[in-house]
Amino acid sequence: MKEVVLYILLMLTGKGYTIFRKTYEAHFVSLESSGPEVVDLSKIRFLGRDHRANGTVELMEDLDNHFTISAESFLDPNGDGEYKQLPFSAPIQELCKSMNSYWSYIERSLKYGENTNFPSDTRPCPLPKGTFWFKDVLIDTDAWPTMLPRGYAKGVVKLFKRGKYMGNATVVAHITNIS
Ligand SMILES: *[C@@H]1O[C@H](CO)[C@@H](O)[C@H](O)[C@H]1NC(C)=O
Ligand SMILES: *[C@@H]1O[C@H](CO)[C@@H](O)[C@H](O)[C@H]1NC(C)=O
Numbered sequence: 001m002k003e004v005v006l007y008i009l010l011m012l013t014g015k016g017y018t019i020f021r022k023t024y025e026a027h028f029v030s031l032e033s034s035g036p037e038v039v040d041l042s043k044i045r046f047l048g049r050d051h052r053a054n055g056t057v058e059l060m061e062d063l064d065n066h067f068t069i070s071a072e073s074f075l076d077p078n079g080d081g082e083y084k085q086l087p088f089s090a091p092i093q094e095l096c097k098s099m100n101s102y103w104s105y106i107e108r109s110l111k112y113g114e115n116t117n118f119p120s121d122t123r124p125c126p127l128p129k130g131t132f133w134f135k136d137v138l139i140d141t142d143a144w145p146t147m148l149p150r151g152y153a154k155g156v157v158k159l160f161k162r163g164k165y166m167g168n169a170t171v172v173a174h175i176t177n178i179s
Contacts, residue, residue: 024148026139026173035167038063038159045136053137057118064126067095068160071102086153092160096125101120108140126168139173150175 028051033041037060044055052150075084090098103123110120120133153173159166 009147012075017140022141022144023178024141024150024175025178026141026144026153026175028053028139029172029174031165031169031171033167033169035159035163037068038161039169041169047136047150050138053134056131058131059127059129061129062126063095063129065096066162067166068092068163069095069098070158070160071098072156074154075149075151077149079152083137083152083154092158094125095159096123099123099125099127104143108142109137110134120140144148149177 003125004168013042028046031041031044031053033039036042040060040177042056044053046056048055070092073086073088075086076083087168089103092109100123110116112119112121114133115137118134119128151174153175155169155173156168156170158168173179
């Protein structure tokens with residue numbers, strides 16, 4: 001009896017392992033932005049074989065709820081530049097609200113005091129104006145969906161101030177099988 005229970009447990013956990021284990025990883029490819037009047041992302045570089053994000057981000061003013069953002073996502077499965085829109089998107093909403101809704105996807109990549117001085121642990125609203133450093137940031141996919149399509153995933157975030165379009169940021173990450 002004991003052996004049977006053990007066997008079933010092994011089967012179950014073994015199966016669970018293949019179902020729930022993540023089989024992909026994600027690396028930064030590029031970051032492009034416009035509208036540096038409010039947020040300057042131009043000093044972020046991707047370095048090394050695994051494209052760690054290094055550099056600084058400057059917020060020119062306090063980002064309070066006069067700011068709204070929207071987000072859209074796209075996928076280029078073959079790396080030929082043919083992006084198709086994905087169903088994951090966020091309608092225009094207040095910056096802080098939006099940040100709180102989606103923070104879980106970024107949370108594990110940023111460690112306050114270790115790889116950034118951006119207040120990623122407390123996420124104050126408004127986000128205070130200032131220059132924040134990022135050092136050797138890798139994408140941690142632990143809180144991401146178990147399954148994702150492979151390819152180049154592009155996220156486009158648009159920033160508005162009192163309803164006026166201020167600029168966008170486009171980040172591309174490469175989703176690959178774990179090597
Ligand atoms: C990133 O910058 C830090 C200093 O800010 C440096 O120590 C580190 O080596 C850099 N990473 C890479 C991959 O060059
Ligand atoms: C981002 O802004 C730049 C400059 O205004 C523009 O050329 C580009 O088309 C924008 N990208 C998106 C996805 O809206």
